[in-house]
Amino acid sequence: MRQLQLGCAGTDFRGAGLAMDIIASPLFPLLLAAPILLVTIVFDLRLMRIPDPISLALLAVFCATLPWAPDLSDLPTRLAVAAICFVLGFAAFAYGKIGGGDVKIFAVLMLFVPLQFISLFMLIFAACLMLGVALIVLTRFGFADPASRWKFLRSREFPMGISIAGAGLALPVMLLTGA
Numbered sequence: 001m002r003q004l005q006l007g008c009a010g011t012d013f014r015g016a017g018l019a020m021d022i023i024a025s026p027l028f029p030l031l032l033a034a035p036i037l038l039v040t041i042v043f044d045l046r047l048m049r050i051p052d053p054i055s056l057a058l059l060a061v062f063c064a065t066l067p068w069a070p071d072l073s074d075l076p077t078r079l080a081v082a083a084i085c086f087v088l089g090f091a092a093f094a095y096g097k098i099g100g101g102d103v104k105i106f107a108v109l110m111l112f113v114p115l116q117f118i119s120l121f122m123l124i125f126a127a128c129l130m131l132g133v134a135l136i137v138l139t140r141f142g143f144a145d146p147a148s149r150w151k152f153l154r155s156r157e158f159p160m161g162i163s164i165a166g167a168g169l170a171l172p173v174m175l176l177t178g179a
Contacts (some may be wrong), residue, residue, distance in 0.1 A: 011053035026114040027172040029065035033058055038050040040105055044161030058108045072118060074115045081118065082110040102160045109168045114158025117171060125167035132151065132163040 017178055023029060036058045041049055066072070083094060087104030113121045152159045 007114050007162065016026055020023060021079060022176065023068075024070055025080060025172075026070055027117075027175060029062060029069070030058065030112045030168060030172045032065060033061045033109075034169055036061060036108075037168045040165040041162045043153045044101070044159040044165075046150055048155050048159055049099065050105050050161050052101075052104070055101065055104040055108050059111075062108065062111045076112070078111050079127070081113075081115075084108045085110050098160060105161060106164050109164060113171065117175070120175075121167060121171050125163060128166040128170065129160075130165040132160075132166065136162075 022031070035056060040050055040054055040058075043054060051132035066075075069075075086103060089098060089106060092098040093100050093103050136152060140153060146154055148154055
């Protein structure tokens, strides 16, 4: 049986201790954030906006899971990465290239990503962007309806929150399943 190391000393994803191994994983907070990420997708598809309470709820999950984090040594760097993402995203928002909710949810999501997985997360995010664009284009082509209550079907803009949340959902699943 293949062993998957996720950066926690002694963390071994096999056998009967799988549940405890997942809880001890640095990705456990991201698994707890999954419902909020799913809500992000629904709001972005339905309204083409991500309300502030969703970003605040995601931040609350991160803060609430800090006492159980297996390793906080990279927390200052994670905060710096999130701040850089926020500043760059704000600049893109100021030029009308990205939505404000997308900026906030992405910056908060970066707090959840352990440093050893940032490169992988960015690759997954890029894949989610491509998949998201393809799915939105195909869906709009087949189901575009000016009377739809789902704003993404009436808009020419891309709901980037689906790719941001999709990457946040995919990272722990891929690493925990060995995909």
